[in-house]
Amino acid sequence: MSAPMLDGHPAATTDVLHRLGRIEGQVRGIARMVEDDRYCIDVLTQVAAASRALQGVALALLDQHMSHCLVEAARAGGPDQEAKIKEASQAIARLVRS
Amino acid sequence: MSAPMLDGHPAATTDVLHRLGRIEGQVRGIARMVEDDRYCIDVLTQVAAASRALQGVALALLDQHMSHCLVEAARAGGPDQEAKIKEASQAIARLVRS
Amino acid sequence: MSAPMLDGHPAATTDVLHRLGRIEGQVRGIARMVEDDRYCIDVLTQVAAASRALQGVALALLDQHMSHCLVEAARAGGPDQEAKIKEASQAIARLVRS
Amino acid sequence: MSAPMLDGHPAATTDVLHRLGRIEGQVRGIARMVEDDRYCIDVLTQVAAASRALQGVALALLDQHMSHCLVEAARAGGPDQEAKIKEASQAIARLVRS
Numbered sequence: 001m002s003a004p005m006l007d008g009h010p011a012a013t014t015d016v017l018h019r020l021g022r023i024e025g026q027v028r029g030i031a032r033m034v035e036d037d038r039y040c041i042d043v044l045t046q047v048a049a050a051s052r053a054l055q056g057v058a059l060a061l062l063d064q065h066m067s068h069c070l071v072e073a074a075r076a077g078g079p080d081q082e083a084k085i086k087e088a089s090q091a092i093a094r095l096v097r098s
Numbered sequence: 099m100s101a102p103m104l105d106g107h108p109a110a111t112t113d114v115l116h117r118l119g120r121i122e123g124q125v126r127g128i129a130r131m132v133e134d135d136r137y138c139i140d141v142l143t144q145v146a147a148a149s150r151a152l153q154g155v156a157l158a159l160l161d162q163h164m165s166h167c168l169v170e171a172a173r174a175g176g177p178d179q180e181a182k183i184k185e186a187s188q189a190i191a192r193l194v195r196s
Numbered sequence: 197m198s199a200p201m202l203d204g205h206p207a208a209t210t211d212v213l214h215r216l217g218r219i220e221g222q223v224r225g226i227a228r229m230v231e232d233d234r235y236c237i238d239v240l241t242q243v244a245a246a247s248r249a250l251q252g253v254a255l256a257l258l259d260q261h262m263s264h265c266l267v268e269a270a271r272a273g274g275p276d277q278e279a280k281i282k283e284a285s286q287a288i289a290r291l292v293r294s
Numbered sequence: 295m296s297a298p299m300l301d302g303h304p305a306a307t308t309d310v311l312h313r314l315g316r317i318e319g320q321v322r323g324i325a326r327m328v329e330d331d332r333y334c335i336d337v338l339t340q341v342a343a344a345s346r347a348l349q350g351v352a353l354a355l356l357d358q359h360m361s362h363c364l365v366e367a368a369r370a371g372g373p374d375q376e377a378k379i380k381e382a383s384q385a386i387a388r389l390v391r392s
Binding site (some may be wrong): 009014017020021023024027028030031034035036041042043045047048050051052054055057058061062064065069087091095098 | 381
């Protein structure tokens with residue numbers, strides 16, 4: 001089952017790239033707000049929105065990772081399976097703690 | 099490869115139960131600090147410690163889940179595999195956002 | 197402007213104590229789910245709920261702290277004001293990162 | 295007590311602008327990693343680093359907000375003080391939950 005392609009990338013990758021482009025714009029917008037001396041609380045609201053958007057990217061990447069790499073490793077079994085699950089657990093821990 | 103047993107539970111489960119017992123004690127200790135009118139910032143430090151401990155439990159449970167349920171689902175393949183990965187993704191999202 | 201008292205505690209403290217009592221019960225309930233070998237994802241849902249509840253306590257304590265200690269320190273001014281704000285910032289950082 | 299100026303901004307603002315510039319670069323770097331089909335886990339590590347950097351900006355803004363706006367409101371007292379503290383509490387809640 002292969003995902004539809006767009007711009008030479010599978011749909012999930014294109015979606016992640018669109019999101020990252022939007023986040024880059026959000027971060028630039030926050031810098032402009034700081035330069036314009038906008039009210040702290042309004043700036044903080046935009047920082048929280050950009051953080052949530054980055055989390056969304058992380059969760060999308062993790063979902064893809066589990067659907068592809070982890071599934072393959074589970075089918076292969078053995079030490080590679082254990083290593084991949086440990087690696088995924090550590091990546092999730094970094095996200096939960098970040 | 100079966101994990102060593104203790105108290106009729108696999109080692110990973112016993113570890114999670116010990117951690118939960120400690121967290122219950124931490125929460126009770128926080129209540130006592132509030133009753134004794136202890137300084138807010140010291141109470142907050144203990145609340146942050148209990149939160150981190152709860153996260154540790156969540157990450158341990160997630161690791162076990164991936165090592166067992168997800169691996170089985172990946173080997174079975176088909177719609178169950180997709181459903182289990184979606185379910186795990188949603189559980190991770192709840193953790194990252196909590 | 198003094199808050200209404202209940203059980204010898206101001207209302208805000210009584211609310212925090214009620215919440216902590218509920219969280220202690222939630223943690224005990226999670227331990228029981230683990231002992232009964234309940235489905236990982238259901239256990240994780242309860243862990244996320246307890247984490248959110250602990251965050252709620254932290255935010256309530258922080259709100260009280262700002263309304264009382266920080267306000268007093270700001271009125272007093274001087275080095276105590278700076279010290280209190282630094283201390284509050286560090287407590288917020290621990291929460292955001294936990 | 296006025297902070298040293300640089301580029302017409304107080305030092306704290308210049309620091310926040312530098313950090314935001316670096317975060318914009320990090321987000322662009324993450325997009326390049328995704329385009330180059332780099333390993334998911336390595337991309338996730340960079341996403342977690344960018345998230346932590348954004349949190350750092352939020353905490354710096356909040357610290358400035360407390361040092362200036364909250365202190366002024368506390369000295370003024372009255373309904374403005376209560377409103378400002380409520381507003382700060384809500385901003386902190388958005389950060390803790392994002």
